[in-house]
Amino acid sequence: MPPRQPAPRKSKARTTAATDAADAGGRQYASTDDPRIMLDRQVGNLYEPIPPYPPRTEREGEFYTLGDGEMFLNLGPHHPATHGVLRLVLKLSGEQVVDVDPVLGYLHRGVEKICENSDYYHVLDQVDPLEYLSSLFQEWAAVLSFEKLVDVQVPRRAEYIRVLSGELLRIASHTLYMGFLALDLGGLAPILYSFIERDEIVEMLAALTGARMLFNYYRIGGVNGDLNHEFMSRLGDWMSRAAGQTEANATLLNENEIFVRRTRGVGVLDRATALQFGVTGGNLRASGVPFDVRRAHPYSIYPELEFNVPTRDEGDSLARYLIRVDEIRESIKIIDQCLNNMPDGPVMAKLPRLIRPRPGRSWGAVEGPRGMMGVYSISDGSDQPFRFRIHDPSFVNLQTVPALLPGNLLADTMAIVASLDPVLGGIDK
Template sequence: MPTRPVRTNSRPKQRPPEQHRSEDDPRIMLDREVSADLYEPIPPYPTRTEREAEFYTIGDGEMFLNLGPQHPATHGVLRLVLKLSGEQIVDVDPVLGYLHRGVEKICENSDYYHVIDQVDPLEYASALFQEWAAVLAFEKLMDVEVPPRAEYIRVLSAELLRISSHTLFMGFLALDMGGLTPILYSFIERDEIVEMLAALTGARMLFNYFRIGGVNGDLNHEFMSRLGDWMSRAAKQTEANTGLLNENEIFVRRARGVGVMDREMALRFGVTGGNLRASGVPFDVRRAHPYSVYPQLDFNVPTRLEGDSLARYLIRMDEVRESIKIIDQCLNNMPDGPVMAKLPRLLRPHPGRAWGAVEGPRGMLGVYAISDGTDQPFRFRIHDPSFMNLEVVPHLLPGNLLADTMAIVSSLDPIMGGIDK
């Protein structure tokens, strides 16, 4: 019986002689004979790039430590390969892709309406913002005019979600530094907001609520009564929650002066959102490139100059206060009218390109959409802020202690669903 050749995707295991080989490095002792079956060397393939060769060459007294991918404090499945000297971090190599599921490819093969629920699970803690970015890009592509009531509902629901996301951030930051109490309070807050949005949209986390040209449903009684109930004590509750950490000396002393990112560095790395504003750049897409009804709303863009973990935390707490202000204005100025523009069932925009960006809780969420005249986007590029925020980690960690890793990574607030797309 003739044997069929086995088809495989893996490239033949050949080592180009010019590349770095750890066996050639006199500083590395490879005790193959003793422990070849005990561990697999990192990485299990020849190093390919300059940076990889530099990182995976071990110096005197250094060792590797894998943090993750199943570590409880890594906000998802993030693996950080740490190079340690004693307890001090020398270098970091984040390994991504454990959650990669090819959302961009899926979106390029689904129609314009279908894209909205495909992008929902990207930033699963604040799904409305990713929907908003996609919808905004499509509306620019098709020149759709959105009714004002729909815009106000969008701002209202999204700002609620921003508060929920920031409160959750506060809890997890404290949890990663060893404080258990704040997360209990932040989940109380988040649960109320999520139940409120469930009354509005029908789902607790992955809303699928925004539509091209409006939103899926009008405000209803249950949502409004829950919102009114919550708004009556939101500001007070926020102060109480932040008081848990702001006045906690252990927390403040651990977060202050750790992971300092100055203005130049933040801009060079393309960091956006609260992390950039904590370094003194007042870049907020809601003000820098106004979309929706934000130009008509009165709110401040808080900035700080320190650029450390504590500043990044305080910025987010300031933003919660601004968001409460925005929600208040939305409720006062909410106009009457339809919540959806009139659009055909099958969308076939003219060939063209559009970039839509919104300010999410973690930074700028962008979508670059290309249409080729069919009912599916030809190219659907998703720009996620967590991806850029995580990229700074290898440059913030070296020099710090291992125990500060999570104080820094957590203060950048990465969400792995968005990073891995």
């Protein structure tokens, strides 16, 4: 079947049947008064998510050609379940997904280019809002990369504080993930319990850093400000019931038959495909690969800490969800160890006001809640990075959606996309 040529759009509506027939590429339609057919004939495919230009690639031409009994469904960018401004053009046969075309870029800001025009300290402000649910990790990756360029020794207390605040934010992000997965499957309650839990952590971090979402706390060579009394008292208060609260929130979903049946065996990402796509984080560990940046390429004080890397072999949505629950438990263990072993000392290394690293290149990567957050920067000796590239885990994980969706039902689209945990701020950069 040749690629479908979309009908040209007309600037103004015509009314007579003769001109319609002439405009529609000489094709003859049966005379009818049905307004939909008339409208479609007058203005082209106004009500279909088909781009108004001829297909640019073979894949595009193939995708925008409808088979027998198929239809397009434009899911997003404004849809209750697409986690921001993700747009998925689904090709449906009944309710079954035949093919999918993700359309990205509704939130593109050109952050990498902006970073190349900022000096090293200001880069940290720019990368903050990328993954707005876990902004500390994006700062951490950039800071790690720059510290390798500058070759500065970070004080041990600063490292402990970084791990402490990072693991707290990981718990907040995973808790929210649990709630949103349930919400996309139609459960109303878990998201509100999740937000209560997350709000406590975020308020705690606000006491430490001064902001609730975009913390801007990590600095090249340390962190901005030592632990304070309010943070510690909130943290102690929360830690006394964190484990129990996590179990309670998880039980609400784990033992729910409907939830388990909706997610088990749905969107199975096998080990080879996951590695092929470069998936990282919990999504990869749910497919049976025990890859965790904290263990595989250790940074900060993680080699000194005791924690497990939970893995599962199923690779389905349920496994991805259960991995997150396990990671929350591990993070609580890590926080406990940080609090026990927290050393005294400064939290910032001595650095000049304006950094001009030696020419060179460096790669800094941390294990974020969604996978490996990486920053690759090249210095040319000036006070701005010559090149600055961000490896965003959500972007890589979202690539698997076209491989996972076909064959599933429309309702499973939400179970799969939500279980991959994309954050559109990072994907669109």
